[in-house]
Amino acid sequence: MDLQSDLPPLCVTCGVCCTDAFFRYSCVTPEESARIHSLGFPVEREDGREIFSHPCTRLCGASCTVYEQRPATCREFRCTTLSALEEGAIDRPEADRRVSLLRAAVQAVRQLLPKEEKIWALRARLYADPAAAPQTRLALLSMDILADRYFKLKGRRFFS
Template sequence: MPESPSLCLSCGLCCDGTLFRDVELQPGDDARMLSAHGLPVEHLRRKSRFPQPCAMLGEGCHCALYEHRPLRCRQFDCAQLMAVAEGTSTRAAALRRIQRARAAADEVRRLLTVLGEADTHRALLSRFQRLQRRFEAGGQSHPATALWAKAAAAMHRLNLILSRDFHPRHSTARRPPIQ
């Protein structure tokens, strides 16, 4: 969680499994120290990473590991933070975009849970893809298939919002604030 606590504490999308499935540790990160602080670091093929939703994310989007958080967490600035820092968007506009993205993610989570994919310890995309495999295998009832179509549309909408408003390669510069 970067250096804009007021926005990040209203958001948490880069820690709660909405934007990312996992976070890779970088040279300079102390995996042993992070594990000792409770971060569930996994080692696989010479890479170390920890899954999202992050176990360190607490109430009010507080990071329980804030002082010791990994490098990627320190370095990540989403497009909203960048735009506010650059002066190309306002804090109020960023908050509106955050609220819209969180609502879209909540809707996807709600639909996935209704469809039986209720594992809140998995990242949103992983949950979605598990269901996708199940429906692609066929044999689902018409009502369930109709609900799945709704979930897929909600996921598509969320991905558009995340791609446009949060992934850092897309700055909000030169776009007017949402109404």
């Protein structure tokens, strides 16, 4: 029996790139605009593009509730851990270990946040004020170091 193929896709156990931890939004391509609108995504216009904000409203826990119909930008996204797993450079237990570390690090940051503040907004706030919230800054830094090591997107600025 192939145990790996019996496991859910890695992203269905993670979902961190759909939260407010990395990205402020995802883009909707013009080709997919009608389909994404019909799925009820809260699409907005920004700088001439269509986007939907993060945390994505289609995320429930760690899972995408429209996984089979998810937008192309989501389907095409690969963090370095997902790429490494697909390329056979790491096995599933190692990928699961990394996801577990990342989710714990995100949770550590979230516990220190005002309820309404997004992590991407916190990052901007703390960069703008180096003296603010040292404990929160440490938790965020730990999360960002982990993300940079295991979850960044090659050749692209990860946080937006």
